[in-house]
Amino acid sequence: MTKHWICRVSDITAAEPLIVTVNSIQIGVYLVNDRIVAWRNVCPHMAAPVCRGTISGTTLPSDVYTYEYGRDGEVLQCPWHGWEFDLLTGHHLAAGSRARLRGYRIEVDGNDVFIHTVT
Amino acid sequence: MASGAENQVSIIDADVHNSFGDLAPYLPRVWRERWRRVGGGVGGIHEGNPRGVARRDATPPGGGAAASDPEFLIRDHMDRYGIDYAILTGPGGLSLGPDPDYSNALARAHNDCMIEEWLPVSSRFKGSVLINSDDPQSAAEEIRRVGGHPDMVQVVMASASRSPYGQRQYHPIYTAAEELALPVAIHPGTEGSGLAWPPTPVGYPTRYMEWHNILPIGYMAQINSLVCEGVFEKFPSLVFVGIEGGLAWLPHLMWRMDKNYKALRDTTPWLKRLPSEYIVEHVKLTTQPIEEPSVPGHFAKILEMMHADRTVMFSSDYPHWDNDNPALILRNLDDDLRTRIFSSTAAELYGLNTKPSADIHPRRGRPSVTGSRESGATYQDLVE
Numbered sequence: 001m002t003k004h005w006i007c008r009v010s011d012i013t014a015a016e017p018l019i020v021t022v023n024s025i026q027i028g029v030y031l032v033n034d035r036i037v038a039w040r041n042v043c044p045h046m047a048a049p050v051c052r053g054t055i056s057g058t059t060l061p062s063d064v065y066t067y068e069y070g071r072d073g074e075v076l077q078c079p080w081h082g083w084e085f086d087l088l089t090g091h092h093l094a095a096g097s098r099a100r101l102r103g104y105r106i107e108v109d110g111n112d113v114f115i116h117t118v119t
Numbered sequence: 120m121a122s123g124a125e126n127q128v129s130i131i132d133a134d135v136h137n138s139f140g141d142l143a144p145y146l147p148r149v150w151r152e153r154w155r156r157v158g159g160g161v162g163g164i165h166e167g168n169p170r171g172v173a174r175r176d177a178t179p180p181g182g183g184a185a186a187s188d189p190e191f192l193i194r195d196h197m198d199r200y201g202i203d204y205a206i207l208t209g210p211g212g213l214s215l216g217p218d219p220d221y222s223n224a225l226a227r228a229h230n231d232c233m234i235e236e237w238l239p240v241s242s243r244f245k246g247s248v249l250i251n252s253d254d255p256q257s258a259a260e261e262i263r264r265v266g267g268h269p270d271m272v273q274v275v276m277a278s279a280s281r282s283p284y285g286q287r288q289y290h291p292i293y294t295a296a297e298e299l300a301l302p303v304a305i306h307p308g309t310e311g312s313g314l315a316w317p318p319t320p321v322g323y324p325t326r327y328m329e330w331h332n333i334l335p336i337g338y339m340a341q342i343n344s345l346v347c348e349g350v351f352e353k354f355p356s357l358v359f360v361g362i363e364g365g366l367a368w369l370p371h372l373m374w375r376m377d378k379n380y381k382a383l384r385d386t387t388p389w390l391k392r393l394p395s396e397y398i399v400e401h402v403k404l405t406t407q408p409i410e411e412p413s414v415p416g417h418f419a420k421i422l423e424m425m426h427a428d429r430t431v432m433f434s435s436d437y438p439h440w441d442n443d444n445p446a447l448i449l450r451n452l453d454d455d456l457r458t459r460i461f462s463s464t465a466a467e468l469y470g471l472n473t474k475p476s477a478d479i480h481p482r483r484g485r486p487s488v489t490g491s492r493e494s495g496a497t498y499q500d501l502v503e
Contacts, residue, residue, distance in 0.1 A: 046444040052176045079175035081441055096413075 001105075001116045008111045012036060014073055017051050022117055026051070027104060029113070032074055032087045038115055039076075039090060040102035048080035050101065058084055058093065076101075126474050128203045130445055131465035133405045134306070134362050134434035135196070135205040137237055137244075138187040144486040145228035145235075150221060151488070159225055161214040161313030164323055165330045170440055177438035185438035189240040189482055196437045197243060200445050203462075204471050206434075207237060208247050208362065211306030212277025215253055215314040222251040223261070230265045236482050238270040242475040245272040247304065252276035253314075255288055259295035266299040272469040278305035278334075278364065279315040284341045285348030293354045302403075302468055304360035305341060307334045338364035339372050342402055346376065349389040351401045358468060361404045363436060370424035373398055399426045403468065405434035406460065407443040415451060422452070428459040432468070 006020045006029065017028035019041060026041035028051030043050040057072035075093065076085045084093040090101035105116040143151045177195060179188035186192050197205055209229050216222050229249045238246050248266050250258035262274055274296050282288065284305070296303045310318040311330065317323045318337070324330045338361050345351065345359060373395035380387070380394050390397075404425075412418050422431065433449075436442040449460060466472050 046442075046447055048174075048444075049176055054175070077170065082170040 002119060003107065003114050003116055005112060006115050007113050009036070009108060009113055010111060012113070014055075016055070019051060020115075022115060023119060025117075027115065029106075029115075030055070030076075030087055035088070036106045036108060036113060037087060038104040038106050039085075039087075040104070042102065043078045043080065043083065044092075044099045044101065045078070045083055046080055048078050050076065050078045050085070053077045053079045055087070128462045128466050128471060128474055130200065130202045130433060130461045131204045131206070131469070131471060132197070132202045132435050132437070132445075133206045133360070133432045133465055134208050134211075134407060134436050135192070136186055136211065136437065136439060137189070137192065137207045137209055137233075138184040139209060139229060139232045139236075140184060140187050142225070142228040142232060143488050145231045146224055150224045153221060154225075159210060159213060161216040164311040164318075165325075165327045168327050168440060172439055174438045174440055174442060189237055189244070190479060192437070193241060193243065193479065196435070200435075202243075202435075202445070203475055204243050204245055204465075204469075205437075206245050206247060206272065206465070206469065207233065208275055208304070208306060209233065209249055210308075211275060211362070212279070212309050213249065213251050214309040214312045215277065215279060215281065217314060219251065219254040219257065223254060223257045226251045226258070226261055227264075230261065230271075234265065234268055234271075236485070238268070239480055240482055241477075241479050242270075243477075244270065245469060245471065246270055247273050247275035248301065250274055250276050250292065252280055252284075252289065252292060255291045259291040262292065262295035262299060262301065266295070266301050271301070272471075273302045273304050273360065275304045275306055275362070277309040277315075278307045278337050278341065278361075279310045279312070279318075280341070281314065281316070283344030283348075285344030285346070285350050287348070290350070290353070293350060293357050297354045297357050300356070302358040302360050304362050305338070305364070306362045307337070307364060310334060310337055334363075335365040335368050338404075339368060342372065342398065343376065345402075346394045346397045347387050347390070349387065351397045352389050352391065357401060359402050360432075360468075361402065362434065363405060363407060365408070365410065366404050366406065366425065366427075366431060367410045367418070367421045369398070369404065369430070370421060373425070399429055403430050403432055403464065405432050406448065407434045407436040408441045409443050409448050419452060422456070428456055429464065431460050432465045433461045 004022050012018050012031045014031045017030045020027050027038050028041050029038045041049050041051040054077045056075050058075045060068045060070045062068050074087050076087050085101050090103045092099040107114040173185035177185035179191040226249050233246045248271050250261050376394035
């Protein structure tokens, strides 16, 4: 594993991701509920630049003909097909799908944010 | 003529939606206020795509609608994926509106804008003649007016129609297309809008997802009609292209039609062959939105059943939300079938047998709108 400094904590906002490039790979760094997470900017479905998608909430699983909106700020919608991903786990929010975003371990030391990559 | 691998066409994309923007400069003065009020729309029946139809990352850097900038379209899509030719389909079809004169004017404006602003930019662009199929005689006139342009390679019309497209009232379209050696394509999107029938025989789907899921039902109805009405006997060189309507239902349709033909052929005595044989010879479907079964091998079997080496052409649908990435779809096919689907079937159909020039000629400026000042009223101003 290699540790890379990527930014300061204060550089990241909940409104939009900070896109960084590590080893020529684009990674979106998100602030979600005071947690920093990092996802590769490639959708596992059609390789779209997923980090250009909208950060939103979604309708939660519910009974027939009931709608409950929730998880605001915790869902990333791909800018192509609209696949929804859980920003905290990377999982695709569709029953039966095993797709997930490629994630990276984040380490925070004071105001410095580091990312760990395999190489 | 040059030959060899370096001159082989790589990918032909059979469905790219260039956006024309404001067509007022191409419309006669009498229609411009209606255009400003309602555009091409005649009222939809579902809520629209909740994500928006255009891909959110395809907006040109200078602003404007996705795919409204020819040079950005080439860079963002064609160069990125190694696509030699894009068959430009514009809006794909016109909604069935009540006023044929307005719909015919819209068709002419789209085609004039295609010829003026898009086709001269790059020889990698090939155009589709948009027609108002609901007025077949005028549609035939429009095909004859612009279909001889060397870079117009097909006719395109809405997949939603008032009657099945095989019926005789539509034959003037096929007469004109056959005269000019142009395939006739259909494209979805207007199902259930304006004067169109409900998108299914059991009524209106509740939401966009349901509407989108069931679009192939209309394609089945159109191909069924074209074959049974004898269109391909009457127009033996006509090719019909089903854009964006799916693929996997075609084997079912062919088998069911063949079974019924064996019992009921006396009701269509003009058919000289099995219905499926007409389909394989005269019908082509485009790949996007490609079906994604959980067992990928199932799709290869379907391709075999539908004679995909003759009936299937790659399309992306750029810049729309459900576009397919040519680098990621159809990866597990043998090389010959891949070549058929990604290039050679379309190359034969559209006459694109050699690599195009990469030269780009900047778009000409828009003609200025002249004449008396127009009302700025919006549709909402007028209906509320």
